[in-house]
Amino acid sequence: MNHIKWSKSEKKIAREAFEKAYERECSYLAGRIREKANNIRKSDDIWELHDFLTEKRKEVDDKYDYRYSVLDFVFARLTKEGWLEYDDLEGVAEERIEYMKSLLRFSKPNTDK
Amino acid sequence: MNHIKWSKSEKKIAREAFEKAYERECSYLAGRIREKANNIRKSDDIWELHDFLTEKRKEVDDKYDYRYSVLDFVFARLTKEGWLEYDDLEGVAEERIEYMKSLLRFSKPNTDK
Numbered sequence: 001m002n003h004i005k006w007s008k009s010e011k012k013i014a015r016e017a018f019e020k021a022y023e024r025e026c027s028y029l030a031g032r033i034r035e036k037a038n039n040i041r042k043s044d045d046i047w048e049l050h051d052f053l054t055e056k057r058k059e060v061d062d063k064y065d066y067r068y069s070v071l072d073f074v075f076a077r078l079t080k081e082g083w084l085e086y087d088d089l090e091g092v093a094e095e096r097i098e099y100m101k102s103l104l105r106f107s108k109p110n111t112d113k
Numbered sequence: 114m115n116h117i118k119w120s121k122s123e124k125k126i127a128r129e130a131f132e133k134a135y136e137r138e139c140s141y142l143a144g145r146i147r148e149k150a151n152n153i154r155k156s157d158d159i160w161e162l163h164d165f166l167t168e169k170r171k172e173v174d175d176k177y178d179y180r181y182s183v184l185d186f187v188f189a190r191l192t193k194e195g196w197l198e199y200d201d202l203e204g205v206a207e208e209r210i211e212y213m214k215s216l217l218r219f220s221k222p223n224t225d226k
Contacts, residue, residue, distance in 0.1 A: 026156035033159065037150035043139035046146065050170055053163040 004096055006068055013091045014071060021083040022064055029056055072096065076103040117209055119181055126204045127184060134196040135177055142169060185209065189216040 006014065036049050065074055078084035079100070086097055119127065149162045178187055191197035192213070199210055 022156065026159060030150075030153040030159060033153065033162065034150045037143075037147045040143040040146065043135065046139060046143060046166070047170060049146065050163070050166040053159070053166060057160060057163055 004093060004099070006071075007093075010092050010096075011068075013089060014075075015066070017075070017084060017088040018064070018066055018071075020088055021078045022060075025060065025081075025083045029060075072100050073103060076100040080104055117206060117212075119184075120206075123205050123209075124181075126202060127188075128179070130188070130197055130201040131177070131179055131184075133201055134191045135173075138173065138194075138196045142173075185213050186216060189213040193217050 033049070033053070036045070036052065040046055040049070063074070063077065075084060075089065079086060086100075089097060146162070146166070149158070149165065153159055153162070176187070176190065178184075188197060188202065192199060199213075202210060
């Protein structure tokens with residue numbers, strides 16, 4: 001765990017970046033939902049869309065956890081998955097950004113959105 | 114409860130009518146889902162669609178109960194809601210059709226699909 005405190009201005013940047021990533025992911029998800037909805041051909045496709053949404057809702061709820069105690073991990077994950085770029089965190093202490101990057105150093109590349 | 118037994122040929126008609134009603138309702142539901150999906154403007158619209166699907170899935174699961182002990186009630190409800198017409202049950206004993214109609218006599222008209 002990182003013990004560097006978030007300054008007031010960093011908290012503002014963090015909140016905005018967090019919202020931006022959430023909007024990006026939801027926008028992408030909306031596209032997938034539209035595609036699935038427009039491809040419903042039989043009743044089972046409806047229930048499959050419901051299962052998909054149930055799973056995604058849980059995933060998004062779990063992922064977007066804005067507690068400062070876990071935020072470095074959240075941001076590291078969001079950049080790994082492509083919902084956030086480090087540029088979105090411009091103004092946050094370089095030391096913290098490096099810490100986030102270090103969290104990913106030994107993780108496998110993400111190929112599945 | 115109706116104690117007239119379903120004959121073999123009536124069971125075939127009943128099964129087909131049941132499937133037809135289910136397909137009609139699912140087809141209408143698919144249209145509503147497409148409309149909602151194509152109208153997603155913000156993230157909350159995604160979760161609202163999920164809630165809608167959760168509710169509809171439960172409703173459909175509860176409604177489409179193919180046990181002969183409850184089938185008269187199921188068919189009465191399906192005709193009331195417009196998913197089935199008595200013509201779809203042509204070949205089923207008139208006495209049974211009359212019994213189904215009697216089940217609806219004192220129920221309120223359905224205005225909400």
